[in-house]
Amino acid sequence: MSLLAVLDRLSEVSxxxxxxxxxxxxxxxxxxxxxxxxxxxGTWLGHPLHPVLAMVPVGTWxxxxxxxxxxxxxxxxxxxxxxxxxxxxxxALAGAADWSEQDDAVRRLGAVHAVANSxxxxxxxxxLVARRKGNGTLGRVLAYSGLxxxxxxxxxxxxxxYAQSSGANHAVPEARQLTTDWIDLGPLDDxxxxxxxxxTGEGQGTPIGLAVVRRGARVDAFINACxxxxxxxxxxxVEEVRGADCIVCPWHGSAFDLESGEPRRGPTASAxxxxxxxxxxxxxxxxxxxxxxxx
Numbered sequence: 001m002s003l004l005a006v007l008d009r010l011s012e013v014s015x016x017x018x019x020x021x022x023x024x025x026x027x028x029x030x031x032x033x034x035x036x037x038x039x040x041x042g043t044w045l046g047h048p049l050h051p052v053l054a055m056v057p058v059g060t061w062x063x064x065x066x067x068x069x070x071x072x073x074x075x076x077x078x079x080x081x082x083x084x085x086x087x088x089x090x091x092a093l094a095g096a097a098d099w100s101e102q103d104d105a106v107r108r109l110g111a112v113h114a115v116a117n118s119x120x121x122x123x124x125x126x127x128l129v130a131r132r133k134g135n136g137t138l139g140r141v142l143a144y145s146g147l148x149x150x151x152x153x154x155x156x157x158x159x160x161x162y163a164q165s166s167g168a169n170h171a172v173p174e175a176r177q178l179t180t181d182w183i184d185l186g187p188l189d190d191x192x193x194x195x196x197x198x199x200t201g202e203g204q205g206t207p208i209g210l211a212v213v214r215r216g217a218r219v220d221a222f223i224n225a226c227x228x229x230x231x232x233x234x235x236x237x238v239e240e241v242r243g244a245d246c247i248v249c250p251w252h253g254s255a256f257d258l259e260s261g262e263p264r265r266g267p268t269a270s271a272x273x274x275x276x277x278x279x280x281x282x283x284x285x286x287x288x289x290x291x292x293x294x295x
Contacts, residue, residue, distance in 0.1 A: 007159045011105040020107050027100040040097035041266035048167040048269045050094035056087035065147045068140050078131050081124055088121050101252050101267035106166045116153035120146045169270040170230035171223040177203040185284040198234035220258040221286040223273040228254045241265050
């Protein structure tokens, strides 16, 4: 059985779901207020913050492993290990924030990822203690063990990102399936005022859902699948969030500015795919931006 198959099997094991739900509740209780959690999500950045922060401990620990192989450079290796230990804390906070807002399969595998990272961190802390006590050999053994475990854990994180689409913009695949022609969204007067309505556009073999919001004579249209994990925006609400009118996902509460699609509240870190809108003879038409046109 391949490694990917093993990881997929792990993500299906539900034996610890009750404990994971308790851990998720604890994370949400600790990471407050919402603005702090949004900072960790990367809502302000435009993509998840956790991979950016994780580069620091991974990079410093890998560099330390190289320097530890060169005796004159071992003091620098120790400094790099200490830097990685310190940098792992904000990376872990950002990872916990994202983990708490994912679906069950991602949370299960994410728990394994977190345990492996914690074990690697413990090995590196032990390495620093051993080096301080003058036992360089033990310090290097612990550090290389930590590097191996951190590398294995990084492969789990990669599987979560690429195979399970954790942190990906879930609206983009829907947008890529949608026609790039103007889509008739119906008469303006048929759209309800101030709440999302579901419309569809022609896709490649299947209709693509669109979430449409009317405010007076203005209409804003989006891909229905939320950028975060694909929640149905048309079943959400319209709310004012941080000074802007937003469409709010019913699954995790991500809020997108109606006028731009930019996130105003997490857990999303990506903007929602938004359609251009025009009006003709009392009807509303929507069209994807040209960046989605096929070559």
